[in-house]
Amino acid sequence: MAYEIEVIRHSLAHVMAAAVQKLFPDVKFAGGPAIENGFYYDFDTEHRFTSEDFEKIESQMRALIKSNGRFEQRDVSLDQAREIFADQPYKMEWLGEYDAAGAALSVYSFRDFTDLCRGPHVESSKDLPRDAFKIRTVAGAYWKGDAKNKMLQRIYVDAFATKEELDAFLKMQEEAAARDNRKLGRDMDLFHFEPDYAPGAVFWHDKGYKIYRRLIEYIRARQEKAGYLEISTPSVMDRSLWEKSGHWAKYGEHNYSGKTQDGKTFCVKPMSCPGGMLVFGQGIKSYKDLPLYLAEFGKVNRYEAAGGLSGIMRVREFTQDDAHIFCTEEQFENEIVKILRFVKDIYAQFGFERVWMKLATRKESEFRIGSDEIWDRAENGLRHALDANNIEYEVAVGDAAFYGPKIDIYLKDSMGRTWQCGTVQLDMNLPERFDLSYVGEDGMRHRPIMLHRALLGSIERFMGILLESTGGNLPLWLSPEPVVVAPISEKQKDYAEQIIALLRAAGVYARADLRDEKVNYKIRELSLAKTPIIAVVGDKEAAARTVALRRLGTDSQEIVALDEFVAQMKNAVKMPE
Helix, strand or coil: CCCCHHHHHHHHHHHHHHHHHHHCCCCEECCCCEECCEEEEEEECCCCCCHHHHHHHHHHHHHHHHCCCEEEEEEECHHHHHHHCCCCHHHHHHHHCCCCCCCCEEEEEECCEEEECCCCCCCEHHHCCCCCEEEEEEEEEEHHHCCCCCEEEEEEEEECCCHHHHHHHHHHHHHHHHCCHHHHHHHCCCEEECCCCCCCCEEECHHHHHHHHHHHHHHHHHHHHCCCEECCCCCEEEHHHHHHHCHHHHHHHHCCEEECCCCCEEEECCCCHHHHHHHHCCCCCEHHHCCEEEEEEEEEECCCCHHHCECCCECCEEEEEEEEEEECCCCHHHHHHHHHHHHHHHHHHCCCCCEEEEEECCCCCCCCCCCHHHHHHHHHHHHHHHHHCCCCEEEECCCCECCECEEEEEEECCCCCEEEEEEEEEECCHHHHCCCCEECCCCCEECCEEEEEEEEEEHHHHHHHHHHHHCCCCCCCCCCCCEEEEECCHHHHHHHHHHHHHHHHCCCCEEECCCCCCHHHHHHHHHHCCCCEEEEECHHHHHHCEEEEEECCCCCCEEEEHHHHHHHHHHHCCCCC
């Protein structure tokens, strides 16, 4: 019988838990779901898992699979479940929260291991692969994701239906490691981190900051052409603003805040939305002013758990290409479609052609604001905008923002990995809280609808995705150092400097590598730094006024006349329209 991959992964999670129980009998179990590319399981034990334990656990898993043990399900009462899990505090805590009066609980047993579980599972371990899983790592994870709870040990496992699929995935992971943004940041001299002084904040070097600025310049140019107005709001604002918007109740513990001498509490800006609403609220707005597009490259700070930080992919300080669009209820569907097309076009410029959408709907939460009637209108409006324009999408139940539903935009990189970057969120609630209005055609005050919009999302994160997807081989217009001229010896220094002067006069950033090193060494070093074009010049090139070009990723060399080379580069480094 063929099983879905999620069933295989879920079953393997139970097998791993059984293996850990056999090897470390004192272990306490939390839980372990199937996830993309595998599964994980959280354990509480005095033993600190290391890579040396991985092979033992995998070997024990294979032995258990070979034993052809059955996965046996049975329904039990709450009292029976408490008896079964009497020595498992995390299971007992779940049971203590269980309030479905009289309903049966489902448990699954595999060999000596029993877990609270709804299933499904394979019928027998003979249905599981013995050579298609590999423990990847162990990491800390707070019980229930709450930093106030105990830190558990989470073992991550890559798991597939066949060994061939696992091998292909592991090969891709090796490639991903070689392209890791932190490694490229070092090799290309783009940025570094100072965890002792500013954990989760980027120290940009010249070349990295050039890329960062260029990304902003590109988005700014596209936005200005599309009619956006750019604003800037304060980085530090009174806590009362975030309480009014609802962000403090939802995210207060992730804010950087402190009291001043007058007893007030101020917050470092964690998002730009309230500031945008305060700008809209200045002066009287007419229906003729709408839609009004307010964009802000807002630098924001959010306290992320140290274990979640990951190079420039996940930081505590970052810049969002935020925008807030204020419109009428009759306009918002058209504006949503315009945004989605805008995002897809921008992603295509960076080589991301595989793009899709997810509609995130409400979940019941103490932090959700607004009536069900407003949420119904908002969700139905987003659905209609997508359906009426034949835009394919998936539904992500419960993933909405606390103030409204949203459409998240996903892309795939060159290694097939999925990333969520852009978003458009429909908000009928915050304009109400801030009493925003415009004067309608009837001369009366009306409430605008606000669309929260991000294209790249976090500039830092998108830059990390782009670096890893391209392996650092960026398009010339985005490259911080598109050309380096490498003279073979000191004798060609003057000619190299002439080339640099011509390139810079044409608007092309270039420099000469005048180090007293052999040219092959220079080429190796510059290639490691992902220099797109290395122009090698010797006596022959100087006499003929040519350059010998080496392009990143190729071993071949081409001879080009100097004037032609400068003209080519002038066009090649232009920012796309």
